[in-house]
Amino acid sequence: MNHAKIIGTGSYLPKTILTNKDLESRLDTTDEWIVSRTGIKERHIAGPDEKTSDLSYEAALGAIASANISPSDIDLIILATTTPDKIFPSTACTVQARLGIKECPAFDVQAVCTGFVYALTIAEKFIKTNSAKNVLVIGADRMSSITDYDDRSNAILWGDGAGAVILSASNEVGIISTHIHASGNYEELLHVPRHDKASHIADTIEMKGNQVFKIAVNTLDRIVDETLENSGITKSEIDWLVPHQANIRILEATAKKLDMSMDKVIVTIDRHGNTSAASIPLALDEGVRSGKIIKNQIILMEAFGGGFTWGSALVKY
Ligand code: UT7
Secondary structure: OOEEEEEEEEEEOOOEEEEHHHHHOOOOOOHHHHHHHHOOOEEEEOOOOOOHHHHHHHHHHHHHHHHOOOHHHOOEEEEEOOOOOOOOOOHHHHHHHHHOOOOOOEEEEOOHHHHHHHHHHHHHHHHHOOOOOEEEEEEEEEHHHHOOOOOHHHHOOEOEEEEEEEEEEEOOOOEEEEEEEEOHHHHHHEEOOOOOHHHOOOOOOEEOHHHHHHHHHHHHHHHHHHHHHHHOOOHHHOOEEEEOOOOHHHHHHHHHHOOOOHHHEOOOHHHHOEOHHHHHHHHHHHHHHOOOOOOOOEEEEEEEEOOOEEEEEEEEO
16 A cells, blocks of 8 residues: 555635626726736635635535545645635644544645645655555635735736645555755745735735746746656656646646647636646546546646745646
């Protein structure tokens, strides 16, 4: 049982939808600009009382049901988020309590848009060292809580949601390889600075989008090479690309690098926007539930985000 396999997926999106038309009425922007520059048409926005733990809990229930296990079978919870409910306790602890799981370790991981890949990587290490058998891995973000809706370059991008998987010890190959990196040298290009409370300035995302875009495309290019070299898997063996959804043009660049047609890419950005740590597990769950992704297929997940952080996970589903 020394492999780590995804045995269940789940996801949750808040009910309220913010369309490009809605944004057109408040900001100096157009649906045409947003769709052509990002691929986004709409995004889901959490209600005022809907917290990251609420989104996570719903996604976790879906993953637990599809894995056909009970919450008490879970012996570790890792939750990737940049928008925790509170400074502490971790949102993972809040989710653990809501699921009624007793005393299993639970912690958050903060790697912004790469958070889910980081969390999956850590979960795999626990399983491979026999330290856990069934890990609940969640990617959840409430990006609307750190978005300045007067800033057109950011307001159009971000959405809220959560996705989850159950990663379990297995005799069958599941995760083939994981690769994670960070470089703290680019902090000023993408960050949420903390302002003094007395200044009454909200702590919201600041991004030099165009510079981030170029670095993201080049870095994802390198992580694809690294993943293929280390795993011994060839481009043509990959059935699905399940990427972090930041911009349709970034997804297209990665697909091109893999000599892959776009119909082999799970695309959710048009309906979800950029949901940060939630985007990969949301896309994975959609791919599985729609019947596109089936057992034993090879999936490449990759992400790039604030930090900068980036990474990939190559998985036999
Ligand atoms: O997920 C974490 C990592 N994040 C990313 O990977 C995001 C990467 N970046 C991007 O996706 C893109 O850079 C953006 C979508 C954020 C921006 O697209 P862009 O093509 O790089 O546009 P830009 O920032 O170079 O701006 C071009 C023009 C500017 O006007 P001027 O200076 O040329 O007159 C902007 O002010 O577009 C303007 N602009 C807008 N116009 C209409 C910026 N936002 C908007 C808007 N509507 N919402």
